[in-house]
Amino acid sequence: MKHLREFDDQEIQDLMGDLEKVGHEQLKGWYMQTTSPSGEGMGRIIFAHNEAELVKIFGKEFSSFTGDSGYPNKIGQAWNGGKILYNNFIDAFVGYASYFEKFMSISMIKDLKVRDAGSKKPGLISFPTFNSFLVSEQLEKNFYNAKERMTSGDFREEFEDEMDSISI
């Protein structure tokens, strides 16, 4: 006889935390979108198991930034990014990039659930953002919850505030 058991989100989070403690880290996902000073939009999909991998990936992708004195560095358990201390590298990078105006704009979507995580390696995929249908296709191809994360709550409100229109 089969039993069906319901788990709430917290139980699943705890279970995943336990697995990570015993060395079974899951591949996590982020989406970063930037606009360069010349106005070019760039999307970056990032996969990593942990912070050490993230630091390596960012170091490779942004090698021209790593020599900056303000580039995120670890102070004890905290990360220093743009004169503010953060508790993780990703937030410190966004803080650093914003403070030192490395991009005209930067947005970071966290907690993305990676599709086919078993077949993916830590790394980064970058692409231009001038065709929204191609960007959303990439996001859906790589993450289970990208659409859900990006079309609800604050992110959506922020987007709708930016909308502008004219008609004749």
Added chain:
Amino acid sequence: MKHLREYEEQDIKDLMGDMKTIGQAPMEGWIVSISSFDVDNPSLGTKYYAITADNLKEAYAMVSEDWIYEEEDLVSFVEDIDNFTELSEKINDSTDQQMGFVVLGVWEGLRPISKESESFIIDGINPFEAGRILSQKFSNAQSVMTANPRGNTE
């Protein structure tokens, strides 16, 4: 009994031409992906013009309306313009490169939902929302943009 009749592309074009001659032409649609700039107000990334108009000149005039002085005559401003890139260059020159936009891609052949001329600016910061709104403006936005990912350069 119902009959199925096959039309060739040319038949449809001829029919649309006939409708145009009697003033019943369907509205046309364009999506223009741009990166706007303003030296006093930094760019926030990709935006899209979603334009529904009777013809290209009207589309150029609606885009120009956003950027040039009110007193300037829109019709004469766009008279010698042949494509959206040329239009952006003329607009940028008219502001002494203080503000304007760079064309990243142009898609034509869009089927507008609206029956009236209109021009919308859609922020591209959220690809899902931008795609949703573009699909509200044109019934074939997704198929046109995925079939030609880079769009035309002009």
